[in-house]
Amino acid sequence: MNKKLISLLGGTGDLGTGLATRLLKAGYKVIIGSRTLEKAQHAERSLGKNTKGLLNKDAALQGEIIILTVPFAHQRGIVEECKTELKGKLFIDTTVPLMPPKVATVQLPSEGSAAEIAQNILGDDVRVVSAFQNISAELLQSDKEIDCDVLVCGNKKEWRQEVIDLVNTLGMKGWHAGMLPNSAAVEAMTSVLISINKHHAISHSGIKVTGLKK
Numbered sequence: 001m002n003k004k005l006i007s008l009l010g011g012t013g014d015l016g017t018g019l020a021t022r023l024l025k026a027g028y029k030v031i032i033g034s035r036t037l038e039k040a041q042h043a044e045r046s047l048g049k050n051t052k053g054l055l056n057k058d059a060a061l062q063g064e065i066i067i068l069t070v071p072f073a074h075q076r077g078i079v080e081e082c083k084t085e086l087k088g089k090l091f092i093d094t095t096v097p098l099m100p101p102k103v104a105t106v107q108l109p110s111e112g113s114a115a116e117i118a119q120n121i122l123g124d125d126v127r128v129v130s131a132f133q134n135i136s137a138e139l140l141q142s143d144k145e146i147d148c149d150v151l152v153c154g155n156k157k158e159w160r161q162e163v164i165d166l167v168n169t170l171g172m173k174g175w176h177a178g179m180l181p182n183s184a185a186v187e188a189m190t191s192v193l194i195s196i197n198k199h200h201a202i203s204h205s206g207i208k209v210t211g212l213k214k
Protein backbone atom coordinates (compact mmCIF):
# COMPACT_ATOMS: atom_id res chain seq x y z
CA MET A 1 0.00 0.00 0.00
CA ASN A 2 1.29 3.47 -0.89
CA LYS A 3 2.11 5.48 2.21
CA LYS A 4 0.78 9.04 2.32
CA LEU A 5 3.14 12.01 2.23
CA ILE A 6 3.31 13.57 5.70
CA SER A 7 4.17 17.19 6.47
CA LEU A 8 5.23 18.38 9.90
CA LEU A 9 4.59 22.09 10.45
CA GLY A 10 7.25 23.44 12.82
CA GLY A 11 8.91 20.08 12.18
CA THR A 12 12.39 21.44 12.94
CA GLY A 13 11.74 21.27 16.70
CA ASP A 14 11.99 18.48 19.25
CA LEU A 15 8.70 16.67 18.67
CA GLY A 16 8.75 17.25 14.90
CA THR A 17 12.22 15.75 14.59
CA GLY A 18 11.25 12.82 16.80
CA LEU A 19 8.11 12.04 14.81
CA ALA A 20 9.96 12.49 11.51
CA THR A 21 12.62 10.00 12.67
CA ARG A 22 9.97 7.37 13.44
CA LEU A 23 8.01 8.10 10.24
CA LEU A 24 11.13 7.73 8.10
CA LYS A 25 11.99 4.45 9.84
CA ALA A 26 8.48 3.20 9.04
CA GLY A 27 8.99 4.01 5.34
CA TYR A 28 7.12 7.32 5.02
CA LYS A 29 8.33 10.31 3.04
CA VAL A 30 8.20 13.47 5.12
CA ILE A 31 8.20 17.21 4.55
CA ILE A 32 9.66 19.36 7.31
CA GLY A 33 7.95 22.75 7.49
CA SER A 34 9.58 25.80 9.02
CA ARG A 35 9.26 29.58 9.11
CA THR A 36 12.59 29.75 7.27
CA LEU A 37 13.79 27.73 4.30
CA GLU A 38 17.30 27.60 5.79
CA LYS A 39 16.08 25.77 8.91
CA ALA A 40 13.87 23.47 6.85
CA GLN A 41 16.75 22.57 4.54
CA HIS A 42 19.05 22.03 7.49
CA ALA A 43 16.53 19.54 8.89
CA GLU A 44 16.29 17.92 5.43
CA ARG A 45 20.08 17.37 5.44
CA SER A 46 20.18 16.01 9.00
CA LEU A 47 17.24 13.65 8.61
CA GLY A 48 18.51 12.43 5.21
CA LYS A 49 16.77 10.39 2.52
CA ASN A 50 13.02 10.77 1.89
CA THR A 51 12.93 14.18 3.62
CA LYS A 52 12.23 17.57 2.07
CA GLY A 53 12.43 20.93 3.83
CA LEU A 54 9.92 23.65 2.87
CA LEU A 55 8.29 26.76 4.27
CA ASN A 56 5.29 25.87 6.47
CA LYS A 57 2.69 27.02 3.91
CA ASP A 58 4.29 24.95 1.12
CA ALA A 59 4.58 21.97 3.47
CA ALA A 60 0.87 22.32 4.33
CA LEU A 61 0.00 22.45 0.63
CA GLN A 62 2.10 19.48 -0.48
CA GLY A 63 1.53 17.04 2.38
CA GLU A 64 -1.44 14.64 2.36
CA ILE A 65 -1.47 14.33 6.14
CA ILE A 66 -0.35 17.31 8.20
CA ILE A 67 1.06 17.13 11.72
CA LEU A 68 1.35 20.34 13.74
CA THR A 69 4.31 20.48 16.13
CA VAL A 70 4.70 24.03 17.43
CA PRO A 71 4.45 25.41 21.00
CA PHE A 72 0.94 26.41 22.14
CA ALA A 73 1.81 30.13 22.06
CA HIS A 74 2.25 29.88 18.27
CA GLN A 75 -0.48 27.33 17.44
CA ARG A 76 -3.20 29.84 16.49
CA GLY A 77 -0.86 31.87 14.30
CA ILE A 78 0.37 28.97 12.22
CA VAL A 79 -3.10 27.39 11.88
CA GLU A 80 -4.49 30.72 10.65
CA GLU A 81 -1.54 31.21 8.30
CA CYS A 82 -1.95 27.78 6.66
CA LYS A 83 -5.77 27.59 6.74
CA THR A 84 -6.23 27.71 2.94
CA GLU A 85 -3.52 25.11 2.29
CA LEU A 86 -5.02 22.75 4.88
CA LYS A 87 -8.45 22.52 3.22
CA GLY A 88 -9.61 18.92 2.76
CA LYS A 89 -6.70 17.43 4.73
CA LEU A 90 -6.30 15.24 7.77
CA PHE A 91 -4.69 17.51 10.39
CA ILE A 92 -3.06 15.95 13.45
CA ASP A 93 -2.60 18.40 16.29
CA THR A 94 -0.01 17.50 18.93
CA THR A 95 -0.28 20.82 20.77
CA VAL A 96 -0.31 20.83 24.56
CA PRO A 97 -1.47 24.13 26.10
CA LEU A 98 1.57 24.50 28.33
CA MET A 99 1.98 27.97 29.73
CA PRO A 100 5.53 28.41 31.03
CA PRO A 101 6.84 28.58 33.64
CA LYS A 102 4.17 26.39 35.30
CA VAL A 103 4.32 23.53 32.79
CA ALA A 104 3.66 20.90 35.47
CA THR A 105 0.28 22.49 36.24
CA VAL A 106 -2.77 21.88 34.02
CA GLN A 107 -3.83 25.16 32.36
CA LEU A 108 -6.43 24.51 29.68
CA PRO A 109 -7.62 27.28 27.32
CA SER A 110 -11.15 28.72 27.52
CA GLU A 111 -12.03 26.88 24.26
CA GLY A 112 -11.59 23.57 26.13
CA SER A 113 -8.46 22.25 24.43
CA ALA A 114 -5.80 23.21 21.91
CA ALA A 115 -7.32 20.75 19.42
CA GLU A 116 -10.68 22.54 19.59
CA ILE A 117 -8.93 25.86 18.93
CA ALA A 118 -7.56 24.33 15.70
CA GLN A 119 -10.94 22.87 14.69
CA ASN A 120 -12.67 26.21 15.40
CA ILE A 121 -10.22 28.06 13.15
CA LEU A 122 -10.16 25.45 10.38
CA GLY A 123 -13.87 24.64 10.31
CA ASP A 124 -15.50 21.62 8.71
CA ASP A 125 -13.16 21.60 5.70
CA VAL A 126 -10.38 20.05 7.78
CA ARG A 127 -10.44 16.74 9.67
CA VAL A 128 -8.81 17.68 12.98
CA VAL A 129 -7.57 14.82 15.15
CA SER A 130 -5.34 15.17 18.19
CA ALA A 131 -2.60 12.72 19.14
CA PHE A 132 0.97 12.28 20.48
CA GLN A 133 0.60 14.81 23.35
CA ASN A 134 1.82 12.26 25.93
CA ILE A 135 4.85 10.94 24.06
CA SER A 136 8.28 12.37 24.80
CA ALA A 137 10.22 13.85 21.90
CA GLU A 138 13.42 12.51 23.45
CA LEU A 139 12.04 8.97 23.34
CA LEU A 140 10.87 9.38 19.73
CA GLN A 141 14.31 10.63 18.70
CA SER A 142 16.05 7.65 20.30
CA ASP A 143 16.36 4.07 19.07
CA LYS A 144 14.48 2.81 22.14
CA GLU A 145 11.31 0.78 21.83
CA ILE A 146 8.28 2.88 22.75
CA ASP A 147 6.31 1.15 25.47
CA CYS A 148 3.58 3.75 25.96
CA ASP A 149 0.29 4.34 24.15
CA VAL A 150 -1.18 7.19 22.11
CA LEU A 151 -4.70 8.48 22.81
CA VAL A 152 -6.41 9.71 19.66
CA CYS A 153 -9.35 12.17 19.74
CA GLY A 154 -11.45 13.41 16.83
CA ASN A 155 -15.07 13.96 15.89
CA LYS A 156 -15.39 11.03 13.45
CA LYS A 157 -14.41 7.43 14.06
CA GLU A 158 -12.88 7.07 10.58
CA TRP A 159 -10.66 10.13 11.08
CA ARG A 160 -9.38 8.68 14.36
CA GLN A 161 -8.92 5.26 12.75
CA GLU A 162 -6.65 6.71 10.05
CA VAL A 163 -4.46 8.26 12.75
CA ILE A 164 -4.51 5.07 14.85
CA ASP A 165 -3.34 3.09 11.80
CA LEU A 166 -0.51 5.60 11.37
CA VAL A 167 0.42 5.44 15.07
CA ASN A 168 0.47 1.64 14.94
CA THR A 169 2.87 1.62 11.96
CA LEU A 170 5.30 3.67 14.09
CA GLY A 171 5.52 0.90 16.69
CA MET A 172 3.16 2.48 19.23
CA LYS A 173 -0.40 1.57 20.11
CA GLY A 174 -3.15 4.04 19.28
CA TRP A 175 -6.55 4.11 21.01
CA HIS A 176 -9.92 5.66 20.15
CA ALA A 177 -10.16 8.23 22.97
CA GLY A 178 -13.40 9.85 21.84
CA MET A 179 -14.57 13.15 20.40
CA LEU A 180 -12.32 16.21 20.11
CA PRO A 181 -13.41 17.77 23.47
CA ASN A 182 -11.83 14.71 25.14
CA SER A 183 -8.50 16.04 23.93
CA ALA A 184 -8.67 18.37 26.97
CA ALA A 185 -8.03 15.38 29.24
CA VAL A 186 -5.21 14.05 27.05
CA GLU A 187 -3.56 17.48 26.82
CA ALA A 188 -3.96 17.95 30.60
CA MET A 189 -2.31 14.57 31.18
CA THR A 190 0.96 15.94 29.79
CA SER A 191 1.32 18.30 32.77
CA VAL A 192 0.58 15.34 35.05
CA LEU A 193 3.38 13.36 33.33
CA ILE A 194 5.78 16.34 33.59
CA SER A 195 5.01 16.37 37.34
CA ILE A 196 5.69 12.64 37.60
CA ASN A 197 8.98 13.04 35.68
CA LYS A 198 10.06 15.82 38.03
CA HIS A 199 9.21 14.13 41.28
CA HIS A 200 10.32 10.61 40.39
CA ALA A 201 13.42 11.50 38.32
CA ILE A 202 12.08 9.86 35.17
CA SER A 203 13.07 11.30 31.79
CA HIS A 204 9.92 10.31 29.94
CA SER A 205 6.93 8.82 31.73
CA GLY A 206 4.01 7.87 29.51
CA ILE A 207 0.57 6.30 29.65
CA LYS A 208 -0.50 2.73 28.97
CA VAL A 209 -4.08 1.45 28.62
CA THR A 210 -4.70 -1.84 30.42
CA GLY A 211 -7.53 -4.36 30.33
CA LEU A 212 -7.16 -5.42 26.69
CA LYS A 213 -8.63 -8.88 26.06
CA LYS A 214 -5.85 -11.38 25.32
Ligand SMILES: NC(=O)c1ccc[n+]([C@@H]2O[C@H](COP(=O)([O-])OP(=O)(O)OC[C@H]3O[C@@H](n4cnc5c(N)ncnc54)[C@H](OP(=O)(O)O)[C@@H]3O)[C@@H](O)[C@H]2O)c1
Nearest residue numbers: 010012013014015034035069070071074095096133136137
Ligand atom coordinates in the same frame (compact mmCIF):
# COMPACT_ATOMS: atom_id res chain seq x y z
N1 LIG B 1 8.76 18.09 23.22
C1 LIG B 1 7.99 17.08 23.62
O1 LIG B 1 8.47 16.11 24.25
C2 LIG B 1 6.50 17.09 23.30
C3 LIG B 1 5.76 15.93 23.56
C4 LIG B 1 4.41 15.91 23.26
C5 LIG B 1 3.79 17.06 22.73
N2 LIG B 1 4.56 18.17 22.50
C6 LIG B 1 3.90 19.35 21.92
O2 LIG B 1 4.39 19.48 20.60
C7 LIG B 1 4.50 20.85 20.26
C8 LIG B 1 5.94 21.11 19.81
O3 LIG B 1 6.82 20.91 20.90
P1 LIG B 1 8.39 20.99 20.71
O4 LIG B 1 9.00 20.65 21.99
O5 LIG B 1 8.79 20.24 19.49
O6 LIG B 1 8.58 22.56 20.45
P2 LIG B 1 9.88 23.37 20.04
O7 LIG B 1 10.99 22.44 19.70
O8 LIG B 1 10.14 24.40 21.08
O9 LIG B 1 9.37 24.18 18.76
C9 LIG B 1 8.94 23.53 17.58
C10 LIG B 1 9.04 24.48 16.41
O10 LIG B 1 8.08 25.53 16.52
C11 LIG B 1 8.48 26.54 15.61
N3 LIG B 1 8.20 27.86 16.15
C12 LIG B 1 8.80 28.49 17.18
N4 LIG B 1 8.28 29.74 17.34
C13 LIG B 1 7.33 29.87 16.38
C14 LIG B 1 6.46 30.94 16.00
N5 LIG B 1 6.47 32.12 16.63
N6 LIG B 1 5.61 30.72 14.97
C15 LIG B 1 5.60 29.55 14.30
N7 LIG B 1 6.44 28.51 14.60
C16 LIG B 1 7.28 28.69 15.63
C17 LIG B 1 10.00 26.39 15.40
O11 LIG B 1 10.20 26.06 14.02
P3 LIG B 1 10.92 27.07 12.99
O12 LIG B 1 11.83 27.97 13.77
O13 LIG B 1 11.67 26.11 12.12
O14 LIG B 1 9.83 27.77 12.29
C18 LIG B 1 10.36 25.21 16.28
O15 LIG B 1 11.38 24.40 15.74
C19 LIG B 1 4.11 21.65 21.49
O16 LIG B 1 2.79 22.09 21.38
C20 LIG B 1 4.26 20.65 22.62
O17 LIG B 1 3.41 20.91 23.71
C21 LIG B 1 5.90 18.20 22.75
